[in-house]
Amino acid sequence: MDTTASLWQTSDTELVDAHTAVVQRQRQLYAEELRLVAEMESRGVATKLGYSNTPALLMHTARLSRTEARRRIAQAADLYATTTPTGSMIDPVLPQTANVLARGEVGSEHVDVIRKTLANLPHLDAEQRTTAEQVMLTRAAEDDPKALDRFGFRIRDIVDPDGPPPPEEEPKRPARMLRRHIRRDGSMEFKGHLDLESAQLFENLLKPFEKPPPEGNDTRGYAERAGDAFADVLRMAANCPDLPAHNGARTEIAVTLSFEHLKRALDDMVLPGDQQLTAREARLLACDGHILPAVLDGDSKPLDVAVPAYATPAHIRRGLYLRDKGCAFPACxxxxxxxxxxxxxxxxxxxxxxxxxxxxxxxxxxRLVHNSEWQIKMIEGRPWFIPPAYVDSSRTPRRNHIHTPIPSAA
Incomplete structure (x- = not known):
């Protein structure tokens, strides 16, 4: 991008590329700042200049808040080697992160997430910590800090699937418990807890029943709806072993289009009833909606009403839940x-x-996949996502590492 040209003369991708380059330079400068802060802290520069500590000095020289000054000092201490007053050298806790930050590939928020994640895993040995840091940095190359934080909960399962050894006298408690009391009027009050599997089953059974009616005139609170849903589940369990299907077929939408529009197959207007809908929007709905395409002739007489073979059957949807477990887009x-x-x-x-x-x-x-340059490629039976060039110039395929399993490190 020509920096002398006016911004309005640049293309959209040039503008994005220029911003990405600026962010990278900012991160590189931030790495240099932390290196300087680490050296200032090691030398005790602040006390030599008459300040009580380094945060007090940075509040004057860099006009940082005390909280921000302390955050940067803590980052610097983990990323760079420091020297104690006795002259001994302390190795950095996160040397790989320091190198990646110096290249401008991660930012300050990524550093915070990596520091927090590893601090919460004190039982890891040196080799496992090195592996955990590398795995986090690999994900940070694609994920924003929030997504990286969510991924961090899985780090222990990846680098140390066995977890820390249990205490010798691990207390035992029941996995499930229910206490109930029948009142004088015959009603019941109860309390208890369920194990993870049973709790998930309980939630899935309640969800179809506790939704408010579509009319919108439900005056019940959340607790009342949940109580009514529980009673409905009990009645269904007593009367029939088949519970109502969840996430089955969607509402059918009849979409009519002229034969000429059908032949052109362009983004012309498609009319569902009295509403206008572009063909692009119709394609988005047709991915999962139960749409019935009706082709009309010039006199608005139906020529054909197709069978919606593309509507996802319940058994395929269940298979997608088992395979993808959630949105397959990276970091979602x-x-x-x-x-x-x-x-x-x-x-x-x-x-x-x-x-x-x-x-x-x-x-x-x-919507993003339909309206942007992101592409999907099926690799070994799983969806991988190819980013646009302005997101990743190499266009390396990515996948979701939150829902899908990741092999444990060797």
């Missing part, structure tokens, strides 16, 4: 219950409604 933690099933090769171009051509996407990332 949205659960499968709120996701659409997206056709990788669009059904309009002959893409089949099969597991090997489907991926779960939350509404936000579903």
């Amino acid at each position: 933690d949205r659960p499968g219950s709120v996701c659409d099933s997206h056709h990788v090769a669009h059904w309009a171009q002959g893409g089949p409604t099969e597991m090997d051509n489907m991926a779960l996407l939350c509404p936000h990332h579903h």
